[in-house]
Amino acid sequence: MAKNKNQTKLRIIPLGGVDEIGKNMTALEYGNDILVIDCGSMFPKEDLYGIDLVIPDVSYLEKNADKIRAFVITHGHEDHIGAIPYVFQKINPPIYCTRLTQALIESKLKEYNLPKKIHVQCIKPRDTVKLGCFEVEFIKTNHSISGAVALAVRTPVGTVIHTGDFKVDYTPVDGEVIDLATFARYGEEGVLLLMSDSTNAEREGFTMSESKVGECFEKYFDEGEDRRIIIATFASNIHRIQQIIDSAQKHGRKVCFMGRSMENVTGIAAELGELNVDPKQIITQDKAESMPKEQVVIITTGSQGEPMSGLYRLAAGDNSRVKLTKGDMVIVSASAIPGNERMVYRVINNLYRLGVIVIYEALDAVHVSGHACKEELKLILSLTNPRYFMPVHGEYRHLMQHALLAEKMGHDSRDIFMPEIGKVLELNRKEAKFNGSVPAGSVLVDGLGIGDVGNVVLRDRRVLSQDGLVVVCVTLSGIDASLLTEPDIISRGFIYMKDNEDLIQHSKQIVQELIEDLRADKLRDWPYIKNEIRHQLKDYLYAKTKRTPMILPMIIEI
Ligand SMILES: [Zn+2]
Ligand SMILES: [Zn+2]
Structure with a gap:
């Protein structure tokens, strides 16, 4: 038995979050125990037509559900908790996380109304929990959400450190600096493997402290003394919101929260004591509109220019309660997540058109x-x-940049492992190497469907979005399969039919001739007839328009 145990290796299995930004998830497996770190989702890229969300493929976890001792969650951002309502439909291990993360997960679960109870256990930094053969200590870090932790996982072959998302902030808003002492303590003891956040590995120097943003806000509260101030930021950035509230208090302004997630998250954070705000300081949108401008700050969602978000609607003049007017000051306190730039700049352009003063990252340090x-x-x-x-x-x-950095610091390139989703890193005290892989990848979520949209559906959506749809209706006689009426052609998103009567007429003719010329043995072969219609029309329409709409033949027999 003991001998057998010596042969067991620790397996590190990235299931998401590497070679991509989003849907973070890593499994640690040793013998009969699996520990999962994070359970995130990702927003779909533009080529995923109509997909709402992308989550990791967890078939490996489902297959080994009885081995999973727990999920540990590093913090409450969507790329770390967003997949929980989907993944936990098939498995149900306990979740461990800090207080704010717990509240955000529970609020999410309530929204999805899952039938079973999921146990979300609250822990504090420096707590240690035993999960199967793993012992996990939570280490406080600094990040753009409160309650972020790194993890030190003691395993039978050595300690694994996972940083979660982090920065080193020596002047954080809550006064609690990342627990460097604990990182150092593990370093003294010996660390087998470090997994560390690479998001900014291309950037030189240090990330600026969150309190710098507070100083910048102060400047604009002074400059915009007689103006109404509207600040858009992420609802989860509680420290950022705290700084706005503090500045507002100091300058005698009331605060109005705008946008569903902003109201929801600030409500949760205030209840937990993570956000310090006097209820008397909070006002409704109606009040924000009727009060003197210099006494109001609106904190809103929409820093990514998301359609229907708070700022988007303000910029579009689409909020029935609050109307922006010339001279209002809007601060967009965020940077555009790659892919969102166009949406953000559209909102900024619209704000300028309203005569509003706009401050954003390109102009000043309103975001770190x-x-x-x-x-x-x-x-x-x-x-x-x-x-x-x-x-x-x-x-x-x-x-790659992070790996090169480690190399520069003297780490042997053979000891640095570039992860891939599903690729298993096996290690013991003496050696580490990639060995095999598990099924892994992406699962697409569309409305209520999880994983039911495959490549064929996506291809159809792409064709529909690019070249439109042509429906061909053919009515055949049930007696001799002859055409009863002229074929009918309907199109959507392809061409304007009224201006293209020749094209439509000729298309009908093609279908009519095709049916009249059918060989006797093909008269009732509907799949064959549909295919012929598709092929012949496709060639004709392409020759005439250089477009390839989706062609949908329908045969009715009466
Ligand atoms: Zn994060
Ligand atoms: Zn993240």
Whole structure:
């Protein structure tokens, strides 16, 4: 038995979050125990037509459900908790996380109304929990949401440190600096593997402190003394919101929260005591509109220009309660997540058109990142001094830069492992190597359907969105399969039919001739007839329009 145990290796299985930004999830497996770190989702890229959300493929976890001792969640951002309502439909291990993360997960679960109870256990930094053969200690970090933790996982073959998302903030808003002492303690003891956040691995220096943003807000509260101030930021950035509330208090302004997630998250955070706000300072949107401008701050969602968000509607003049007017000051306190730039700039352009003063990241330090830059990454690497290193949380270029950084610091390139989704890293005290893989990848969520939209459906959606749809209705006689009426053609998103009567007429003719010329043995072969209609029309329409709409033949027999 003991001998057998010595042969067991620790398996590190990234199920998401590497070679991509989003849907973070990593499994640690040893013998009969699996521990899962994070359970995130990702917004779909533009080529995923109509898909709402992308989540990790967890078929490996479902297959080994009885081995899973727990999920530990590093913090409450969507790329770390967003997949929980989907993944937990088939498995149900306990979840461990800090207080705010717990509240955000529970509010999410309530929304999805899952039939079974999911146990979300609250822990504090420096707590230790035993989960199967793993012992996990939670380490306080700084990030753009409260309650972020790194994890030190003691395993039978050595300690694994996973940083979660982090930065090193020496002047954080809550006064609690990342627990560097604990990182150092593990470094002294010996760390087998470090997995560390690579998001900003391309950036030199240090990430600025969150309190710098507070100083910048102060400046604009002074400058915009007689103006109404509207600030858009992420609802989850409680420290940012705290700084706005503090400035508002100091300048004698009331605060109005706008947008569903802003109201929801600030409500939760205030209840937990994570957000310090006097209820008397909070006003409704109606009040915000009727009060003197210089006495109001509106804190809203929509910093990514998302359609229907608070700021989007304000910029579009689409909020029935609050109307922006010339001279109002809007601060967009966020940077555009890659892919969102166009939406953000559209909103900013619309705000300028309203005569509003707009301050955004390109103009001033109204935002700082929540992720560590090179110097901070080096600090964690040197404090923990790991035997092996695996960069995580980033696209390939970020992971690569992080790996190069570790190499520069003297880590042997053979001890650095570039992760891939599903690729298993096996290690013991003496060696580490990639060995095999597990089924892994992406599952697409569309409305209530999880994973039921495959490549064929996506291809159809692409064709529909690019070239439209042509429906061909053919009515055949039940007696001799002859055409009873002229074929009918309807199109959507292809061409304007009234202006293209010749094209439609000729298309009808093609279908009519095709049916009249059918060989006797094909008269009732509907799949064959449909295919012929599709092929012949496709060739004709392409020749005439250089477009390939989706062609949908329908045959009715009466
Ligand atoms: Zn995060
Ligand atoms: Zn993240």
